[in-house]
Amino acid sequence: MKILNVYRSAPDDTTKKLAEIVSEGREATSFDLNVDSPDYSKLVDMVFDADQTICWW
Amino acid sequence: MSKKAFFMTRNADYSVDAMRSTLGLAVENMYSFNAVVDIEIPELDEHNKENLDWIRDMEGEVYSNVDANVEKNGMTKASLEEIGQKLRDIEIIVPYGPI
Amino acid sequence: MAKSLGIFVTNPNNMKHIVGVTKAAVAKGSNVKVFFTWWGTKLTQDPEFPALCAMDNVDVSICADSYKKAGFDVEVVPEGLTKDKMATQAQHGAIIEDFDCYMTL
Numbered sequence: 658m659k660i661l662n663v664y665r666s667a668p669d670d671t672t673k674k675l676a677e678i679v680s681e682g683r684e685a686t687s688f689d690l691n692v693d694s695p696d697y698s699k700l701v702d703m704v705f706d707a708d709q710t711i712c713w714w
Numbered sequence: 715m716s717k718k719a720f721f722m723t724r725n726a727d728y729s730v731d732a733m734r735s736t737l738g739l740a741v742e743n744m745y746s747f748n749a750v751v752d753i754e755i756p757e758l759d760e761h762n763k764e765n766l767d768w769i770r771d772m773e774g775e776v777y778s779n780v781d782a783n784v785e786k787n788g789m790t791k792a793s794l795e796e797i798g799q800k801l802r803d804i805e806i807i808v809p810y811g812p813i
Numbered sequence: 814m815a816k817s818l819g820i821f822v823t824n825p826n827n828m829k830h831i832v833g834v835t836k837a838a839v840a841k842g843s844n845v846k847v848f849f850t851w852w853g854t855k856l857t858q859d860p861e862f863p864a865l866c867a868m869d870n871v872d873v874s875i876c877a878d879s880y881k882k883a884g885f886d887v888e889v890v891p892e893g894l895t896k897d898k899m900a901t902q903a904q905h906g907a908i909i910e911d912f913d914c915y916m917t918l
Contacts, residue, residue, distance in 0.1 A: 665827065665918070666813065671724070671752055671794060678798030679807070690830055697833035701841060704914050705816045711807045712917045714724060717909060728823065731851035731879065735823075738902025744909070806909055808917050810823045811852065 661707035662687040663700070665714055672713045679711065718745040719806040722797070726755045728811030730762050733776065735810070737765050740772035747804070749777040749797050750789065758787050815842035819908030820916050822853035827918040832861050834916065839870050846912055848904040850876040854883050857891035866893030874898040 660683050662676045676687075686707070688700050704710050719739045723729040729750050740746040746769065758766065766776050766788065777792040777800075778784055784791045792800070801807055818838045822831060835845050847865065849856055854875050856862055866873045877899040881887045890896055909915060 663916070665809075665824070665830070669813075672809075674794055675722075675798045675801065678795065679801045681802075695830070695833060697830075697837035698840070701818070701834060701837040701843070704818065704916060705841075705843075707914075709805065709807075710914060710916055712809060714809045714811075714813045719909070728851060731882075732823075734878075735850060735902055735905065739906055739909070742903060742906030742910075744906065806915060808821065808823070810917070812824050812826060 658683050658709065659707045660685045661703050661710045663690055663710060663712040664688070665690050665712055667691055668713060676711070676713060716744050717806060718747070718804045719808060720747040720749070720801055720804040721808045721810050722749045722751050723810045724751050724753055724813045725811050726753055729755045730758070732810040733762060733765050733769065736774060736776070737769050737772070740769055740774050746772065746774045747777070747800070748774070749792065750783050751779055751794065751797065754780050754782040755787070763788070816913035817844040818914045818916065819912035820845065820847045820918055821905055821908060822847060822849040822856065822918050823851055824918060825852045825855040828856050828859045828861055830918050831856070832865055834918070835865060835868065835871055839868060844870045846872045846908050848874050848876070848908055850902070850905070851879045852883060854880040854885065857885070857894070862891065863893035874900045874904045876900065876902060876904070
């Protein structure tokens, strides 16, 4: 199962812990939306490739 | 087969509406759960207490890792670790609103 | 055939991401459905909202109850929307059931 963790803001300890538990033992990638110019095309490709996308706070 | 959704809020301005969205999916025949994480929210009014009960009637649950929400609003206590473990079984995970 | 994408909007600070993701998905041939709820409905007042609604292969709706609770008059349809797109949380259910991929922004 491929999981994509998208971070809408810089992940704090709570977000990191939840993402870590959900991703444990699974193929996981991440994308940081909290930058000046996110590569939305790349993000959409990653979303389409994942089995599950989680957009954390 | 019915899908499972799990809403989580970390901002008190969003918690009650996230419960409403939780109920919204429950009535769409999904298993729908909610957690209030790390924050204390005010006491629920009668309408929102009914929503919480209704979520449970639809085989969902409202969790919190904050004791005050358990005592004041009847939410079910779950640690952050336990909430994370529950998320592993969920197809639609909704970190709701901003922090 | 590109996968379809549903976007559930709960955060009023994310219009840039909503537009960016939607444009990128449509450019890849995707159908996109965007549903705004709670304070997310504030984005109906964003200057970019009408253009989002007008994009080909994009379906935009909002939670009318949230819109009202956010202080707006439900009789005033935001520019870009039609009355039938002032809807309920069932739209969120439709995103989950009918679309291949799911994001919340």
